[in-house]
Amino acid sequence: MIHTPVLVKEVIKYLRIRPEGVYVDATVGTGGHAKFILEKLKTGLFVGIDRDKYQLDITRNYLKAYKKKARFFQSNYTSLKELLKKLQIKFIDGILFDFGISSIQLETPSRGFSFQSDGPLDMRMGTTGKNTITAGDIINTYSRENLAEIFYKYGEEKYSRRIASGIVDYRSSKKIESTEELNRIIISAIPNNFYSVNISARIFQSLRIAVNDELDNISAGLNKAVGVLSKGGRIVAISFHSLEDRIVKNFFRNKKPELKILTAKPIVPAEEEIEKNPRSRSAKLRSAERL
Ligand SMILES: C[S@@+](CC[C@H](N)C(=O)[O-])C[C@H]1O[C@@H](n2cnc3c(N)ncnc32)[C@H](O)[C@@H]1O
Known part of the structure; x- marks a missing residue:
């Protein structure tokens, strides 16, 4: 069973993946978005983080075809910098946050x-x-x-x-x-x-x-992300309720001019996606670029 990822096309568009880049999925879950990111990478590297061991066990198996270009960590994404250090990586080209819980967690x-x-x-x-x-x-x-x-x-x-x-x-x-x-x-x-x-x-x-401690983690995680993004690198953040979205919105605003906001208004799923995946109804995507 795999969680259906939301706003996939939009995530890929805003991450603007370079085939040789380094991309982090800070909330890799069961690898729904990760698969699409990995498909775009050639010599690049993918780093997937999740706090939840059970999710990661599913993901490692689901993405085993990509294992040469993927590294996974069971960790809080607030430890981003330390995790990258283990891989001797200082800067990344993009990072995705898809907050909340996966439908698999909810349904267990x-x-x-x-x-x-x-x-x-x-x-x-x-x-x-x-x-x-x-x-x-x-x-x-x-x-x-x-x-x-x-x-x-x-x-x-x-x-x-x-x-x-x-x-x-x-x-x-x-x-x-x-x-x-x-x-x-x-x-x-x-x-x-x-x-x-x-x-x-x-x-x-x-x-x-x-x-x-989800809301404090969001602010801390976004801060860590800005600290490791290379110039031109992008953050994509998907929220599922107003409390999360407000934190992302204010964080991006307060980080100007270090960050350029790419989404003046949050991107929401099209009717067609909502019909296929009703859980996507409340999703809001925001993105910013490191200047
Ligand atoms: C909505 S799901 C992500 C689904 C994923 N994008 C996919 O397509 O399968 C959110 C995931 O974030 C993880 N998570 C939540 N807070 C976290 C944190 N502070 N650090 C790391 N993972 C976290 C949860 O365990 C969950 O698996």
């Missing part, structure tokens, strides 16, 4: 990302090293105020306080252990007739962002 119940299937409250993208806090830890130990803040800040959910209170009341008699259990608590915290699945989606999204 044991990872705990989805409220639509039952699993443990985990949600860690990388399950090794220091990234040990799980969604269950947050749900069972954070104060009512801290929970409400996470739901509001990262989920923009207006029932944040009610849901936080529902969780704190419930856990006073029993530890919350599964995604299904958490989802039931969310549903019962919402007044009759006001519940919609979007509320569960927003709460689960906010927990995922908190567990994986």
Whole structure:
């Protein structure tokens, strides 16, 4: 099973791949975009990074035909510079960020990302090293105020306080252990007739962002990328919600004149792509070039 990559044509266009260049996919996932980048490389090198070991195992196998020109790292993309150093690379020609999680992560119940299937409250993208806090830890130990803040800040959910209170009341008699259990608590915290699945989606999204420190990683990762881009090198970043997109937009703006913005407005998928892959509906691509 392979995650369907979004905005592929646009990614390839904005990366403007030179066959002898060095290109990084900072969120390689299961290699959907990577394959198209690798197809364009001749003597160049591809570097694929992902925090998630399970994704990388699939990718290494999926892209085995290209293994001579590809290197993979299980790591946070915020370690970009150190990873490149291992390959004795100082500068790169382009980098892709495709934020969020892949549909494979979402659809694997044991990872705990989805409220639509039952699993443990985990949600860690990388399950090794220091990234040990799980969604269950947050749900069972954070104060009512801290929970409400996470739901509001990262989920923009207006029932944040009610849901936080529902969780704190419930856990006073029993530890919350599964995604299904958490989802039931969310549903019962919402007044009759006001519940919609979007509320569960927003709460689960906010927990995922908190567990994986996603927003801070985006700023740090973009900064690292600018530090290693050669002149004329390009960043392509795909976001899936407004919080991510705002960070990318402001980052590019604040980096002027070091960066030239190539997309005055974000590029979005055509209707045809959305029809084939509904998950692409919220994708927004922005790109900038190092001057
Ligand atoms: C939307 S998916 C990428 C899909 C990929 N473009 C493809 O076509 O298969 C996002 C990926 O980024 C990874 N990821 C998220 N945050 C990361 C980080 N800080 N460092 C490295 N990988 C990260 C996730 O584990 C996930 O596999």
